[in-house]
Amino acid sequence: MKYTRLPHTDIKVSKICLGTMTWGRQNNEEEAHEQMDYALEEGINFFDTAELYPIPAKKELYAVTEELIGNWFKKTGNRDKVVLATKIAGRGGPAQFIRTTGFRKDAIINAVEGSLERLQTDYIDLYQLHWPERNTNYFGQRGYNAHAIDAWEDNIHQVLETLRDLVSEGKIRQVGISNESPWGTMRFLEESKVHRSLPRMLTVQNPYNLLNRLFEVGMSEVSMRENIGLLAYSPLGFGVLSGKYLDEVKPRKARITLFPNYNRYSGDNATRATEKYNQLAKDNDLSLTQMALAFVNTRPFITSNIIGATTMEQLKENIGSIDVELSDEVLKGIEEIHNDIPNPAP
Numbered sequence: 001m002k003y004t005r006l007p008h009t010d011i012k013v014s015k016i017c018l019g020t021m022t023w024g025r026q027n028n029e030e031e032a033h034e035q036m037d038y039a040l041e042e043g044i045n046f047f048d049t050a051e052l053y054p055i056p057a058k059k060e061l062y063a064v065t066e067e068l069i070g071n072w073f074k075k076t077g078n079r080d081k082v083v084l085a086t087k088i089a090g091r092g093g094p095a096q097f098i099r100t101t102g103f104r105k106d107a108i109i110n111a112v113e114g115s116l117e118r119l120q121t122d123y124i125d126l127y128q129l130h131w132p133e134r135n136t137n138y139f140g141q142r143g144y145n146a147h148a149i150d151a152w153e154d155n156i157h158q159v160l161e162t163l164r165d166l167v168s169e170g171k172i173r174q175v176g177i178s179n180e181s182p183w184g185t186m187r188f189l190e191e192s193k194v195h196r197s198l199p200r201m202l203t204v205q206n207p208y209n210l211l212n213r214l215f216e217v218g219m220s221e222v223s224m225r226e227n228i229g230l231l232a233y234s235p236l237g238f239g240v241l242s243g244k245y246l247d248e249v250k251p252r253k254a255r256i257t258l259f260p261n262y263n264r265y266s267g268d269n270a271t272r273a274t275e276k277y278n279q280l281a282k283d284n285d286l287s288l289t290q291m292a293l294a295f296v297n298t299r300p301f302i303t304s305n306i307i308g309a310t311t312m313e314q315l316k317e318n319i320g321s322i323d324v325e326l327s328d329e330v331l332k333g334i335e336e337i338h339n340d341i342p343n344p345a346p
Contacts, residue, residue: 229303
């Protein structure tokens with residue numbers, strides 16, 4: 001395994017992060033525990049979860065994923081071997097059944113305490129805001145037309161104050177954001193620069209893959225100049241970049257087969273681009289899965305690449321991507337396809 005550090009800290013994290021959003025829905029507890037056992041054996045020390053998981057979100061399954069992880073910690077005693085990240089769900093979006101109060105002080109405190117109890121731990125290494133409270137572009141939204149009807153009032157300072165108090169209490173160690181824009185990222189960073197007692201956002205968890213490289217426009221400069229690391233999610237675009245959906249017969253238990261509304265990476269242009277990437281991988285004796293993941297691993301703004309799997313076979317292939325080196329020819333081929341069909345699935 002290869003390792004990086006959470007920016008501005010001495011916390012070492014694996015370049016591959018174990019994603020958990022299928023646990024409790026597509027994966028049962030035994031399968032989740034098997035994945036964690038194997039990942040740890042392979043050198044992965046970074047796990048990412050959220051109170052919203054499993055996905056798709058469902059009231060009856062609220063925070064089950066955190067409970068499964070907590071049970072594993074209790075069973076194995078491995079809490080000290082894992083850098084643990086989780087998230088508080090934002091206002092609106094898919095989490096109306098969780099809370100409608102956004103990131104108010106009491107909401108954040110209650111969310112942290114709930115996660116600590118379910119995860120059966122005294123502290124969270126990286127606590128993240130799952131998506132912004134304000135109306136902006138996330139979860140694949142194109143264009144920006146919501147500002148005029150946005151009732152959000154800037155509460156960045158108050159949010160950071162609450163997180164600071166939780167850090168002081170030892171309940172969380174570091175903080176990060178997710179599904180954020182360049183403006184939102186800089187707003188958080190500038191607030192903590194001006195008010196030195198406030199915690200600094202260390203990471204941003206946004207989508208990044210061969211079909212969606214929008215992070216490179218705006219956010220990559222913020223990442224590199226401000227040293228805020230990308231935790232890349234959906235590096236395989238809901239499994240589309242494994243190539244398994246290119247066949248006419250859809251895999252029976254695959255994510256998009258089960259949840260067809262998860263079609264963010266399945267449009268005509270995305271399919272056309274996936275076919276080209278698949279052929280490039282074949283021409284260079286690579287699997288599309290490992291080429292797609294290895295590409296993400298090469299990016300200079302990446303702190304960790306969040307992989308997810310529903311089978312052990314998938315998990316092993318995903319983790320194995322850390323040892324795949326892409327040739328200059330392959331990287332050139334990727335850029336040619338990207339220039340021909342840029343960002344077909346934002």
